[in-house]
Structures are given as C-alpha cells and as structure tokens.
Amino acid sequence: MIPTYTVVGAGAIGGTLAAHLHLAGLDVHLVDTDPEHVAAIRENGLRIEHPGGELTARLPISTPDEAPGQLGAVLLAVKAQATDGVAAWIAPRLAADGWVVSMQNGLNEPTIAHHVGADRTVAAFVDLFADVVAPGVVKDGGIGDIALGEFAGGTSDRVRTLADDLRHWGRPVVSDNVQGFLWSKLGFGAMLVASALADDDMGDLIDRHRVGMHALVREVLTVARAEGVALEGFDAFTPDAYVTVTAGDTGDTGGTGGPDVATDELVAWLGRQTKKRSGIWRDIAVRGRRTEVPTQYAPVLAAAERYDVAVPLTRWLVESIVRLETGQIVMSEDHLVELDRRAAA
Numbered sequence: 001m002i003p004t005y006t007v008v009g010a011g012a013i014g015g016t017l018a019a020h021l022h023l024a025g026l027d028v029h030l031v032d033t034d035p036e037h038v039a040a041i042r043e044n045g046l047r048i049e050h051p052g053g054e055l056t057a058r059l060p061i062s063t064p065d066e067a068p069g070q071l072g073a074v075l076l077a078v079k080a081q082a083t084d085g086v087a088a089w090i091a092p093r094l095a096a097d098g099w100v101v102s103m104q105n106g107l108n109e110p111t112i113a114h115h116v117g118a119d120r121t122v123a124a125f126v127d128l129f130a131d132v133v134a135p136g137v138v139k140d141g142g143i144g145d146i147a148l149g150e151f152a153g154g155t156s157d158r159v160r161t162l163a164d165d166l167r168h169w170g171r172p173v174v175s176d177n178v179q180g181f182l183w184s185k186l187g188f189g190a191m192l193v194a195s196a197l198a199d200d201d202m203g204d205l206i207d208r209h210r211v212g213m214h215a216l217v218r219e220v221l222t223v224a225r226a227e228g229v230a231l232e233g234f235d236a237f238t239p240d241a242y243v244t245v246t247a248g249d250t251g252d253t254g255g256t257g258g259p260d261v262a263t264d265e266l267v268a269w270l271g272r273q274t275k276k277r278s279g280i281w282r283d284i285a286v287r288g289r290r291t292e293v294p295t296q297y298a299p300v301l302a303a304a305e306r307y308d309v310a311v312p313l314t315r316w317l318v319e320s321i322v323r324l325e326t327g328q329i330v331m332s333e334d335h336l337v338e339l340d341r342r343a344a345a
Contacts, residue, residue, distance in 0.1 A: 040136025
C-alpha cells in the first residue's frame, strides 16, 4: 500500500510537517539518510518541541534503501544541494498519479521538474523557524508561513487538499504566485545568511549593519523584479520597502523611511522569536557541514547575468560563506563591517 504522504528528509521542515500530518490522521512515511536520526525516531518517535510544550509522533521511517517501492505524494525536504540526486531517486519510484512538492529553501522546483515533469511538481514556500537539536528531536519556534501552488501555474485540487491536510500545523496559503513568496524569502534570507558570518543573534546583527543588509536585500529583489516576479510579503518582512529607496534614505538608522521602517518592524519581530540564530549558522557552527547557500543563490546569480543586474554583494556573500564553511575564515562581526563598507562604496 502506498502511503498518502512520503516525506523525504526528516529534518527541521520535513520532520515538523510530517508530525503534524500524522497527528491530523494522515498516513505518513518518513525517509532519511541519517542513521542516528532514523534509529531515534524508530525507538522513541519524532519529538517536536515548541513554545507551547511538545508533541510526539510515532511514524514509520526508513533509509532510502528500505523505502516503499512506490511513492504517491512526496514532500521533499532535503537540503537544496541534494535536490538533484534525490529527485533522480524519486522519479522511477513515483506512481503514475504521484507528485512532488518542494518543501525546501530556494528555487528547487525546476530541478525537480527536470526529473518528474512540471505537471507532477508542486511549488511551495516554507518559512518555519525550526532546527534539529538532537537525533529524533526538532525544536520548532512555533511561527511561520506556508504557501502552495502548482509549478506549472495556478492552483489545483491536490494543492488545496494538501493545505487542508496540514490543518494541524496551521493554514497554508493557496496561491498562484508562490514564486513571489520564494523570491521574497531569498531577499529576507540574504540577511539571515549574512548574520551567519558572525557569532551573535541574527536580529541584533541585522539591526547593527543596516547599510549592508539593506543593500543585499535590494540586490536580490531587483533581480526578482527583472524576472517579472510580483513580490509577496510574509511574517514581518515587507519586500517592496527594500526595492525602492525613498529620497534621503541612506539605509542606516537615520533614514527617513522605506527600508529603515521595514527593518525596525522586522528586528522587533525577530526579537520576539525563540530562535535567535539562522539555520546556516547552525550548519557551520554546530553541525560542521556545508550549507545550501551556494545552491540557493545560484539561480539569483544566473538571473542577474541574464538581465545584466549588478549583484556584487550577493556574490561576495556566497563566496564568504563558502570560505567560512571550509575553514578559510572564522566567524567575526568584522565581515559585516566589510559588508557595510562595500555597500557604502
């Protein structure tokens, strides 16, 4: 029997959503490559710690070698850099009416569609502040947004069904403009990525280094505009405020409006959250592994070249993260001082 949902990648996003689908009464099967994580979930269930307490979901889980022979609806929640290989693994196992939704960071839908077809690819924007803090344990900040739509365009019954099936988590938005959410998140995410260059709370770093942070966001969202994307706001992030800078606004705390007002609200919102460091920071500082930043921002850099949009700060950021994760540099707020200097220049 094919599970209703197979969640490939039982980490922060996949684990959280799988637990909520299970607790809503859906048939869910997890697939993950981490043997310690798999063993812990088999023995104790998947535990989700959240601000209101914790919940435990006892879910079937397997490694890829042990996974069900045929897959129906797949929630893909692996790191962006693993998408190509995992989508190739999924494709021959996907049932005739099966489909894949990218519950990931970045613009991964074209890679998935290359393997399974655009008509079997669902687009998703996921903004969950969660981390795997131990094998079998996910800490969920208890906030976030999800938007779902068809990669080929529009919405569908399967998208609306998935949104309803996630009701135990909350109420996802069903949208024909998931791209608008994904590109906005890349703009917001650029600030969070930059904060991983230093060992401090991301909200405080964004607040102290507005010149560089605002310029980063503006670069990414200018590329989105060149692509013809209508940007969508989410949580406390208002993307349009960063693209058009009002006269007299220098991007610092003495500005007259625009991005400064937006950042005031964003920093206040981040200050109220339980998660203080980005997932990129955790990958480098805690888990000692390569990040998904180069894969996430590769489409941004490629689009910038197509439209002749200058993105020197985005290129510098990606290169700096690679240098950090490979031990060529160490975490220091000096990097953000350098970002400010480059932006001001």
